[in-house]
Amino acid sequence: MGDQQCCVVVLISGNGNNLQALIDASSNSGYTISHVISNNPDAFGLERAQRCGIASTVLNHRDFGTRCEFDSALQQAIDDQSPDLVVLAGFMRILGPEIVKNFSGRMLNIHPSLLPKYPGINTHQRALDAGDREHGATVHFVTEELDGGPLIAQGRILVNANDTAQELAARVQIREQQLYPTVVSWFASGRLSLQQDQAVLDGAALPRKGLQINS
Ligand code: GRF
Numbered sequence: 401m402g403d404q405q406c407c408v409v410v411l412i413s414g415n416g417n418n419l420q421a422l423i424d425a426s427s428n429s430g431y432t433i434s435h436v437i438s439n440n441p442d443a444f445g446l447e448r449a450q451r452c453g454i455a456s457t458v459l460n461h462r463d464f465g466t467r468c469e470f471d472s473a474l475q476q477a478i479d480d481q482s483p484d485l486v487v488l489a490g491f492m493r494i495l496g497p498e499i500v501k502n503f504s505g506r507m508l509n510i511h512p513s514l515l516p517k518y519p520g521i522n523t524h525q526r527a528l529d530a531g532d533r534e535h536g537a538t539v540h541f542v543t544e545e546l547d548g549g550p551l552i553a554q555g556r557i558l559v560n561a562n563d564t565a566q567e568l569a570a571r572v573q574i575r576e577q578q579l580y581p582t583v584v585s586w587f588a589s590g591r592l593s594l595q596q597d598q599a600v601l602d603g604a605a606l607p608r609k610g611l612q613i614n615s
Contacts, residue, residue, distance in 0.1 A: 406431040406588035409483040411474075411491040412438045416445020417573055418489035418510060418580050423452050425581030431588035435481045437474065439493050461493055471496045478503075485587055488542065489580065497544045505594035507542040508587070510580050512572050514538060514554055514609075519547035524565040524572065535559050535568055537576045538610060539583045541594045550599040551610035552592065555579040579613055 408431050410419050419436065426433055436449040436456040449456045457477050464470040470493070478486055488509040500507065513523035515538040527535040536556040543549035555575030559568065586592035592601050599606040 406484045406584075407434045407481065408432065408485045408487055408584065408588075409435045409437060409478055409481050410487045410489050412436060412443050412445035412489050413440045413492040414443050414445065414490050416443065416448045416490065418576055419445045420448050421577035422487065422489065422581050422584060423448070423454070425585070429581055429585035429588060431485070431584055434483065437477055439470075439491070445490070467494075467496055468498075471499045475499050475502065485584065487580075487584060494546060495542070500542055500544050503542070505541065508539055508552070508583065509542050509547070509549070510537060510539050510576055511547045512537050512569065512576065514556065515540060515547055515551055522565075524568040527559065527568065528563065528565060533559055535572060537572050537579055539579055540610070541599060543597075550594060550597060550606075551608065552586075552599045552601075552606060553579055553583050553611045553613050554609060555613050582613065 410422060410433055412419050423433055433454055436445065436454055438446050438456065438458050439461045441458045441460055446456050459473050459477060461470045464473065484506065486503050486507040488507065513527065514534065514536045518526045534556050536554055538551055538554045540551045541549040555578060557571045557575055586601060599610065
């Protein structure tokens with residue numbers, strides 16, 4: 401990214417804990433969050449953005465007749481900012497192939513499971529139902545496959561005997577808030593890229609499960 405700050409647009413749908421962690425870390429991590437886009441007009445993350453002086457746009461998916469129309473409006477709203485990186489932070493819409501292709505290698509997602517386990521929703525309950533001893537969060541490049549792009553990094557937690565899904569979610573969120581700013585700062589400093597469907601850090605292909613980051 402050279403001497404310039406990496407310009408990041410963050411897409412949200414809800415509470416915005418990850419957005420907040422990214423904002424808090426941005427001052428000394430080589431990136432600037434220039435804009436926040438939410439598909440949910442009531443997302444608390446919008447208030448977080450406003451409090452921090454970050455402009456936002458609401459694109460309510462319910463106002464669009466088709467997924468394609470929503471995706472084109474989203475594409476336009478992102479392009480208006482000319483970002484270096486698009487960060488999905490609790491963004492609960494599935495994006496179509498076109499928009500994903502347009503941001504290939506420049507779009508990240510965080511998912512609350514140790515991918516490839518449990519793509520999709522209800523990840524914490526699914527980990528409990530399977531009797532997993534470990535659970536966590538994964539940051540990956542976004543590809544057309546839902547929660548399926550090349551993995552960059554994972555943060556793990558231990559599952560305790562009597563954990564509920566809510567308790568797991570709370571501990572996974574803490575991991576997410578450490579993990580996401582770290583990965584975004586790697587991208588911002590030019591250390592992280594997508595090359596031939598492989599996540600590459602400092603010139604070396606990352607392991608299939610991504611780097612394991614434990615605190
Ligand atoms: C996070 O657990 C994230 O992994 C998932 O949705 C949740 C969003 O949380 N994709 P928040 O909006 O960042 O608080």
